[in-house]
Amino acid sequence: MSSEKHPPISLGTYLMVWLALLALTALTITAASLHFGRWSVLAAIIIATIKGTLVLMYFMHLRYEDRVFKIMLLLALFTLAVIMLLTFVDVLLR
Amino acid sequence: MSTPTHTTHEYHPDSTGSKIAMWLFLFTELLLFGGMFLLYAVYRAKNPADFHYASLNLDTKVGAINTGILLTSSLTMVLAIGMLERRNRKASFWLLVITIAFGVWFLINKYIEWSHKIHHGIYPGSEELIGRTAGENLFYSLYFLMTGLHGIHVIAGLIVLGFMAWMVARPHQRSLPISALSAEARPNAVSVTVEYGVDPKLDEQKLIRLENAGLYWHLVDVIWIFLFPLFYLIS
Numbered sequence: 001m002s003s004e005k006h007p008p009i010s011l012g013t014y015l016m017v018w019l020a021l022l023a024l025t026a027l028t029i030t031a032a033s034l035h036f037g038r039w040s041v042l043a044a045i046i047i048a049t050i051k052g053t054l055v056l057m058y059f060m061h062l063r064y065e066d067r068v069f070k071i072m073l074l075l076a077l078f079t080l081a082v083i084m085l086l087t088f089v090d091v092l093l094r
Numbered sequence: 095m096s097t098p099t100h101t102t103h104e105y106h107p108d109s110t111g112s113k114i115a116m117w118l119f120l121f122t123e124l125l126l127f128g129g130m131f132l133l134y135a136v137y138r139a140k141n142p143a144d145f146h147y148a149s150l151n152l153d154t155k156v157g158a159i160n161t162g163i164l165l166t167s168s169l170t171m172v173l174a175i176g177m178l179e180r181r182n183r184k185a186s187f188w189l190l191v192i193t194i195a196f197g198v199w200f201l202i203n204k205y206i207e208w209s210h211k212i213h214h215g216i217y218p219g220s221e222e223l224i225g226r227t228a229g230e231n232l233f234y235s236l237y238f239l240m241t242g243l244h245g246i247h248v249i250a251g252l253i254v255l256g257f258m259a260w261m262v263a264r265p266h267q268r269s270l271p272i273s274a275l276s277a278e279a280r281p282n283a284v285s286v287t288v289e290y291g292v293d294p295k296l297d298e299q300k301l302i303r304l305e306n307a308g309l310y311w312h313l314v315d316v317i318w319i320f321l322f323p324l325f326y327l328i329s
Binding site: 008009011014015017018021022025028029032040041044045047048051052055056058059060061065066068069072073076077079080083084087088091092 | 110113114117118121124125128129132135136139140154158161162165166168169171172173176179180305308309312313315316319320322323324327328
């Protein structure tokens, strides 16, 4: 439960995450050059979300933190999602 | 033992407390950029063709290189934290220097990219853009606004990292009056007056600061991870 002293994360883990991030960057550039049309937007956003999650979980240590940190982040993201959803409803149905 | 001049409490670094505060600050950043991403999404939905056309003019290669630079700087940042955790201040310091170098490299690329655009008469309110469609104007306004604000965050991050490198490089922590030392540090107190000693818990404080600085640097990276595909790739 305590976040005070998690054992130091191995440097190899960081290296693997970094390689995964570079690979995903290459993937998203390749996917964009294939012109999936409407799907390419979705693909780019999904890949960016995976990359962002990797950074949050490993580089920002979220995976090893107390649950309160994860709840706080989800609350912030939920707030953002509500703002975006309501704005889009307003814009598209106006 | 002479009368202590300070009635300080024992020093207890509260890493969870300060990390929560840092995260709360990061959420305000998230909402700041979130609002701009929303603006981008709405205008893109309204002007799909113009956004498509305008984003073709951004150089994917420059964007990709800058993505690689920031991702690598995030790696050296966590390694700097990992090294301080392992009490290797020297390695931590040099990794921070490398992180700063990557950040500067990112900004130089950004500068070249912007000057290239401005040279071609593309900047908010330029005569060149006034002659183009509203959608293209919106695209470039958002491009300069969002990458500009992101660049300001990189600059702020570099200043923080510079301070961190200085902090890590400092060989010894300030001495505390013996009354302020933690119980386990007291027997090790060494000084002429025997009243002062270096508290290893101060190393903890350095680590907390470095971790929080790292959180900020990674957030800047996360924002770029979303900026890159939206401006350079989706077309």
